[in-house]
Amino acid sequence: MRTAFLSLAAMMLLFLAALSPLPAAAQSDNPALAPHLAALDSRDFAAKGRAVEAIAQLDDPVVVPLLRTLGAGDLYRRKSDGLFFRAERDGRDYKLFDLQSGDLVETLSGSAVTRIIVNNSMRGQIDALLGSLTLRADDPAQRLAAARTIFEERDPATLPALESAIAAEDDDDIRALMETARAAILVADDGALTESRLEAVSVLRAMGGREAMVILKGASGDEAPAIAEAAAEGAAAIEQTMQLWGLGQNVWYGLSLGSVLLLAAIGLAITFGVMGVINMAHGELVMLGAYTTFAVQEVIRNSAPWLFDYSLLIAAPLAFAVVGLAGVAIERGVVRFLYGRPLETLLATWGISLILQQAVRSIFGPTNKEVGNPSWMTGGFELGYLTITYNRLWILVFALAVFAGLLALLKKTPAGLQMRAVTQNRAMASDLGVKSGFVDAMTFGLGAGVAGLAGVALSQIDNVSPNLGQGYIVDSFMVVVFGGAGNLWGALAGAFTLGIANKFLEPFSGAVLAKVLVLVFIIIFIQKRPRGLFPVKGRAAEN
Amino acid sequence: MTAKKVIGAALAGLVGYVGASAVALAQDTIKVGVLHSLSGTMAISETTLKDAMLMLIEEQNKKGGLLGKQLEPVVVDPASDWPLFAEKARELIEVEEVDVVFGCWTSVSRKSVLPVFEELNSLLFYPVQYEGEESQRNVFYTGAAPNQQAIPAVDYLAEVEGVERWVLAGTDYVYPRTTNKILETYLKAKGVADEDIMINYTPFGHSDWQTIVADIKEFGSAGKKTAVVSTINGDANVPFYKELGNQGIEASDIPVVAFSVGEEELAGIDTAPLVGHLAAWNYFMSVPTPENDAFIEAWHEFIGDDARVTNDPMEAHYIGFNMWAQAVEKAGTTDPDAVIDSIIGVSVPNLTGGYSAMMPNHHITKPVLIGEIQDDGQFATVYETPGLVVGDAWSDFLPDSKDLISDWRKPMECGNFNTATGKCGGMTSE
Numbered sequence: 001m002r003t004a005f006l007s008l009a010a011m012m013l014l015f016l017a018a019l020s021p022l023p024a025a026a027q028s029d030n031p032a033l034a035p036h037l038a039a040l041d042s043r044d045f046a047a048k049g050r051a052v053e054a055i056a057q058l059d060d061p062v063v064v065p066l067l068r069t070l071g072a073g074d075l076y077r078r079k080s081d082g083l084f085f086r087a088e089r090d091g092r093d094y095k096l097f098d099l100q101s102g103d104l105v106e107t108l109s110g111s112a113v114t115r116i117i118v119n120n121s122m123r124g125q126i127d128a129l130l131g132s133l134t135l136r137a138d139d140p141a142q143r144l145a146a147a148r149t150i151f152e153e154r155d156p157a158t159l160p161a162l163e164s165a166i167a168a169e170d171d172d173d174i175r176a177l178m179e180t181a182r183a184a185i186l187v188a189d190d191g192a193l194t195e196s197r198l199e200a201v202s203v204l205r206a207m208g209g210r211e212a213m214v215i216l217k218g219a220s221g222d223e224a225p226a227i228a229e230a231a232a233e234g235a236a237a238i239e240q241t242m243q244l245w246g247l248g249q250n251v252w253y254g255l256s257l258g259s260v261l262l263l264a265a266i267g268l269a270i271t272f273g274v275m276g277v278i279n280m281a282h283g284e285l286v287m288l289g290a291y292t293t294f295a296v297q298e299v300i301r302n303s304a305p306w307l308f309d310y311s312l313l314i315a316a317p318l319a320f321a322v323v324g325l326a327g328v329a330i331e332r333g334v335v336r337f338l339y340g341r342p343l344e345t346l347l348a349t350w351g352i353s354l355i356l357q358q359a360v361r362s363i364f365g366p367t368n369k370e371v372g373n374p375s376w377m378t379g380g381f382e383l384g385y386l387t388i389t390y391n392r393l394w395i396l397v398f399a400l401a402v403f404a405g406l407l408a409l410l411k412k413t414p415a416g417l418q419m420r421a422v423t424q425n426r427a428m429a430s431d432l433g434v435k436s437g438f439v440d441a442m443t444f445g446l447g448a449g450v451a452g453l454a455g456v457a458l459s460q461i462d463n464v465s466p467n468l469g470q471g472y473i474v475d476s477f478m479v480v481v482f483g484g485a486g487n488l489w490g491a492l493a494g495a496f497t498l499g500i501a502n503k504f505l506e507p508f509s510g511a512v513l514a515k516v517l518v519l520v521f522i523i524i525f526i527q528k529r530p531r532g533l534f535p536v537k538g539r540a541a542e543n
Numbered sequence: 544m545t546a547k548k549v550i551g552a553a554l555a556g557l558v559g560y561v562g563a564s565a566v567a568l569a570q571d572t573i574k575v576g577v578l579h580s581l582s583g584t585m586a587i588s589e590t591t592l593k594d595a596m597l598m599l600i601e602e603q604n605k606k607g608g609l610l611g612k613q614l615e616p617v618v619v620d621p622a623s624d625w626p627l628f629a630e631k632a633r634e635l636i637e638v639e640e641v642d643v644v645f646g647c648w649t650s651v652s653r654k655s656v657l658p659v660f661e662e663l664n665s666l667l668f669y670p671v672q673y674e675g676e677e678s679q680r681n682v683f684y685t686g687a688a689p690n691q692q693a694i695p696a697v698d699y700l701a702e703v704e705g706v707e708r709w710v711l712a713g714t715d716y717v718y719p720r721t722t723n724k725i726l727e728t729y730l731k732a733k734g735v736a737d738e739d740i741m742i743n744y745t746p747f748g749h750s751d752w753q754t755i756v757a758d759i760k761e762f763g764s765a766g767k768k769t770a771v772v773s774t775i776n777g778d779a780n781v782p783f784y785k786e787l788g789n790q791g792i793e794a795s796d797i798p799v800v801a802f803s804v805g806e807e808e809l810a811g812i813d814t815a816p817l818v819g820h821l822a823a824w825n826y827f828m829s830v831p832t833p834e835n836d837a838f839i840e841a842w843h844e845f846i847g848d849d850a851r852v853t854n855d856p857m858e859a860h861y862i863g864f865n866m867w868a869q870a871v872e873k874a875g876t877t878d879p880d881a882v883i884d885s886i887i888g889v890s891v892p893n894l895t896g897g898y899s900a901m902m903p904n905h906h907i908t909k910p911v912l913i914g915e916i917q918d919d920g921q922f923a924t925v926y927e928t929p930g931l932v933v934g935d936a937w938s939d940f941l942p943d944s945k946d947l948i949s950d951w952r953k954p955m956e957c958g959n960f961n962t963a964t965g966k967c968g969g970m971t972s973e
Contacts, residue, residue: 045703045925073818073917089919119915119925120704120819124795210764218766253753260751358582366586368781368811380789389789392753462750463781463811467584471748506754511745512715 056129071126075116128153135165151181187219205234213238245385256392258499259399264472265479267451269491278346281353283469289455290464292319294369309374319452327448361466371459419443484532572615576635578646583623595857598845599864625655632656636663642877670859674721678936678949678958685863688934695911696823708739708769715744719774728940749779752786763797771799794819806852809920817916825909826858827922832896865891904949906934
């Protein structure tokens, strides 16, 4: 995150420098600016808003960088002489930069500067003002951003500037967006001609999407009946399309929840499903994987920040190894003495889970740890009218990859064959020369290692705290029991069924009731089919 | 042989001496109980409060203690287990014989220790914002009541940001449910229509927020300015905010005001996408007052880590501890009955540049601050109530409690006096 922020800051610097190639004039040179600047440094947000409005009217090269810095919350006032600078925090000190040239002026302690605080309303106002100020900028990206802001803010005062910008625009994409922005303003403008407003309605209707629907819905209460009718019709048409997309959205959310469940449960599908060990410490193994990710990121942050985007790729094998070893230790130290005694195993592993939790709490502290998202897992993109977030998408991909890898390992390799042999018939397997103790340890270690991998993924969407595992243990058992113990495909089907069912229930019943209903459904289902969706057939299933 | 005898005698003497000095020590100290979970789910929040209490006690001892005696902290761990809170409270009062207890975080833990404090007649200082609807003789509520947090926050959003449509989102337990009930009544009294209020509850530790955030987005697309009032409990907040950021909901579109998110909770999140979302508290670490600077410096020195943050419940303990110390000085004894009498009206400096006073209803006066999240994980104050707000034990916006008042001064001495019927005990405190 820090690298991203720094590079962003550096880009801003470059940008600011590019904006004003002339040597910077001292900011207090313009006498018209002074009283407004003074008003900025107060607690009265209404007065500040008026000052911002007034500053935007001035014709001065400092206006754009000043407003941009203010909107970003980086504007500071030097207490010694009352001049304004853009400042960056550097430990306890602040580095002051000239607003126009972007040159470093000096570094001061925190007590020598005051920060100019903006609130939400001011931020919106500044965005809108910057939008109209940068509509004619040379950089197409800036013009596009400006058109976008105007569309979002829909301030009628920007209309004249917008009209002239549309006339001068030669990029088709930008002009189209500008025209949509104009339509969005016109629809709500009582003073405009009815024909141009009706045309605006059809532009928005053609655009579609949630934002257009919002605007049209707003206009459907218009005083002019023709506009109101057209807008209501347009809104209804868009809404219908959106409902179809809503269905797709539920499926996507269900798949995404299912992938999280699958990741959490797949390690358990081995330790519980294949080996039959009721491993209550499974959640804590997941947590250990998340803390491994945290530790890796800490090292990277401190010694090699440029590697941050690869931190998860580095953490994944490490988490597999660390948690796998922990699993082997648990198996050799405790679980192997308790095979065939499920109650004792349950209690012993539950004890282990408490020990692990408290150990992590003592070492890392009880508070949440910040695990950053690499840049390729931040944000999302629009697929039609669906917002798909990158972190969920990658987790789905990762879950399927882990599943495929595990399946291949169990079905296609000699090690997998031995694992299956030992769990199906221990005595015969050891008669045939399989070292059953060793295989047990490896199998449990594998299940634990996969739990560690899940921890790496879950650290991206959940809290990394000692309690992380508790939230997943019940869900994991639910998936394995529902899917059918001993069958990886069962875990896959179980996880996605439960995920999608949950997400289709949630909009109607609320999150709490959805969880309850799913649980009730599983209880009833298990009554009918005690061995789950995909029971293992054959002799192994009988004992 | 004599040598052995000498040693034996010396040992006996030593034992006697140590024993005697232990007794003398016991008489010379005032014991302060600290009842915060150091393990289990709530350790995440409560461990910090334990440390804050130890720091306050240490500082008081440096100043010469109280009534000429040193203070001695007695720390127990109720392990986030609600019935264990009652057991540990009993242990503190009966076995350790503490004079006062500072502790609890969740409402259910407070409810579980209430009968113990009543039965054994001891004192509890409770430092966390809560749902109100309670006033007990032995308990002092130094956190915010709903009218010191929720209502000013809603007023701010309505007046400054022009919000007309409200999402009340909370974790499914007593604090969010009561607070939302109060807010719903309040909003409707202000003329907000039924269809402009959406109420949503989620289980503890909810981590899959996709559907709910999408619902909020849809609810917010009706053309009116929408805001989310969040009573989502600590741990579920991180995934909630992450989902908001990823789905592209910015504070300028749909601001979220939270009542359970403070500096400590933000420590686990990258706050850059959250800039502009709000929180309502009675204290922010960023408040620039000399008292606060001194407190933060002392805290960093005590804990040995400059990166640790301070938060609102810590300030509540700071206020509560100083109030108790002053009340003890005033009464000249730590006897609970005497302290309960002397503490009402006691006024001590808070960390935001003013004074907080203990009111007859065992709640305190506080300023209400609204802050916006900044990219460094701190809050910038964007609004502060002009004066102090008196904590209201019984909300005026719930039909069951609007006639109730609480006044523990003699001769009334009643936590739930019904002004309509003129009787004490208009409604049980449960």
